[in-house]
Amino acid sequence: MLKAVLHLVFIFLIGARGYSQYHLLGTARNMDNGCIQLTPDIPYAEGIAYNTTKLDLENYFEIQFDLYLGDKEEGADGITFVIHNDIRGFDAFGQWGECMGYGRFNPYGNGNSIDPSVAIEFDTYQNVFQNDPACDHVAYLENGVSQHQTFWNGGNEAYNIEDNYRHDFRFRWDPPDQRITVYWDGEIVYEGNRDLIGDVFDGNTEVIWGFTASTGRAHNLQYFCLRRLVDVPGLKTNKG
């Protein structure tokens, strides 16, 4: 019994800290389930949540969250995980709709976007201008450009992540090898070597990190949760 009570207190403390840990923009809100909503299930919404503690790229880190992308297979637009050093700091944002609160509509122009930055997008809506495939997909992005040449869909042309489940996301940065590794539902979906400090962040080692999301004409509820609060074995038991 005591153990159960202590466990509840622990969850409450972590949950309370989790709430105060994020700087929320747009439609981002704390949810009753301890998660953080990025967008409600309405058109033309944009929400961003930045953790108030910066990351130091000179150190190894691994970040693990559950992401929920909605329950309508034809919804939109998706979530990005972002690390950035934009001059606007904790108030940095990109465009709505296909840009997911991160990027800019025109990859060749200087429109508003989060820059300099690195992001992983979990894209649930096809936008031909951004070179999206017809299916949902994961892609690596840089410096506020939403357009991408490669993507991951698990080799499934009907891949769908708006399935009313929480998905396990993990991002790892390994400084000695300058290596980024991204896991999605336990599988490696992106691996790459990049001198983030030297080539992306102009020698700066401290970066802001968080999640961005938006909707357009199509929409879905989209949110994220600290993984250790969920801690349910078996991914498909995490129905959200």
Ligand SMILES: [Ca+2]
């Ligand atoms: Ca979909």
Ligand SMILES: [Ca+2]
């Ligand atoms: Ca898209």
